[in-house]
Every structure is written in C-alpha cells, then in structure tokens.
Amino acid sequence: MALLNDLHWRYATKKMNGQVVPQDKLDYILEAARLAPSSSGLQQYKLIVISDRALLEKIRTIAYNQSQITECSHLLIWAAWDGYNEDRISERFNEMMDLRGLPHGTMDAYKNTILELYKNAGPDWQAHHAAKQSYISFGLAIAAAAEQKVDATPMEGFLADQLDELLSLRKDGYRSTVILPLGYREEAGDWLVNMKKFRLSKDEFITEMTLADAADIKGTVSLDLNDFAQK
Numbered sequence: 001m002a003l004l005n006d007l008h009w010r011y012a013t014k015k016m017n018g019q020v021v022p023q024d025k026l027d028y029i030l031e032a033a034r035l036a037p038s039s040s041g042l043q044q045y046k047l048i049v050i051s052d053r054a055l056l057e058k059i060r061t062i063a064y065n066q067s068q069i070t071e072c073s074h075l076l077i078w079a080a081w082d083g084y085n086e087d088r089i090s091e092r093f094n095e096m097m098d099l100r101g102l103p104h105g106t107m108d109a110y111k112n113t114i115l116e117l118y119k120n121a122g123p124d125w126q127a128h129h130a131a132k133q134s135y136i137s138f139g140l141a142i143a144a145a146a147e148q149k150v151d152a153t154p155m156e157g158f159l160a161d162q163l164d165e166l167l168s169l170r171k172d173g174y175r176s177t178v179i180l181p182l183g184y185r186e187e188a189g190d191w192l193v194n195m196k197k198f199r200l201s202k203d204e205f206i207t208e209m210t211l212a213d214a215a216d217i218k219g220t221v222s223l224d225l226n227d228f229a230q231k
C-alpha cells in the first residue's frame, strides 16, 4: 500500500526549487537503481550523477532547455553498453563467479550461447537490448525517489548524441539512454502539480488470458517445440 501511495504522490515535476536532496536520500535512490535486475545479470549500463552547476547548464542546452535540469539537486544519467562482446560479458561473469566462489568457466556454455544470439541479432539490436535494461533501473529509481518524497522528472527529451559527446561516453562504449533530475517541486510555477493523474483504467490496461485465447498460435507453438525436440 505504501508503494501505491508514493506512486500516486509522484508526478513528472515540471518545476523544481533548487533545494538540495540530502545525501542519505540520494544514496537510497542510487542503491535502488543499483539493485535492479538485468538480462543475464550483466548490468550492462552505468549511472552517472551530476550536481556540478556549470555542467548542468551545458546539459540543459541539449535537453530542449528543460528548466528542471538546472533547478534540480542532482541529475542522474543512465548510460548503457553500445553493444556486446566476449570481453565485456566475460568480465562480468568472472566477477560474478569470483563473488560466488565458482570457477570462471562455470558460465561458459551459457555465455557462448548468448554471445552467438547477440552476434546474430546485430549491433542495433544489441545497443537497444542494453538500453532496455537501463530502464528497469530507471523505474526503480523513480519509485525509490517517490518513497523518499524526492521529486523526479523522467526524461528522454535530450539529444543523446550530444550528451554522449559532452560526457565522453562513446569512447568507453557507452550511450546515454535516459535521465532523471531529482529535487523538490516548486508548486507555484508548476502547471502539472494539481492535475489529475492520467492512466488507462484497469480494464483497459489489464487483459487476462487463458490457453483458449491463445488458440490461434497453438498449432505453431507445438510444431516448433516438436522440431526443437527432434534436434
């Protein structure tokens, strides 16, 4: 219930008042972001935290001049891998095996399978796949901020190529995906603060399905499974 109340409280804050978010609240939000699950546990993205006012001024100019960028306390920027390769995946799995006291080769068969899958899917798919993982962390950070009564504005409204250049992300194989100013609402200047929250109704949003509803594809699925089983 507490989480639902927090999610009702939060909104995409349009104007912030410059008040600083205390370090313990910031740490809580960053920790929630760090604890996000990711595909194969690779955590194929990192999180950049910016409170330097001069840098925020520059970022605002490439974020459609959105005022929250300079009115916030801290700006969080998610940057995801631009693609997958053997070195990157091995490094992560080796760290995981070290932590769990297992030999480095433990995940080799799985690693080779996903490497092959990723290679066949191509570079655009790879960058997209890594970016999608970063959004899970982004979502948890939004929820954690709400729990801490810290306002936040989810943002895709920025020029990613220019942000990558400004922060020198590409040379390390990263691309910015999404950003989140954290701070406190300035109610007086915020047109959204008292607006009703718009969401689809439960009926529109949630569809319950049974196997009977999936009948159209049943034939295909069993055929595929049979093919697979024969190999």
Ligand SMILES: Cc1cc2nc3c(=O)[nH]c(=O)nc-3n(C[C@H](O)[C@H](O)[C@H](O)COP(=O)(O)O)c2cc1C
Pocket: 010, 011, 012, 013, 014, 066, 153, 154, 155, 156, 157, 158, 178, 197
């Ligand atoms: C991925 C993403 C990108 C968004 N980009 C922006 C943005 O650039 N600027 C902005 O003011 N709001 C942005 N929003 C806020 C949405 O418009 C807002 O979350 C949505 O209308 C739902 O309203 P609520 O967050 O107030 O509940 C973004 C939201 C998401 C999830």
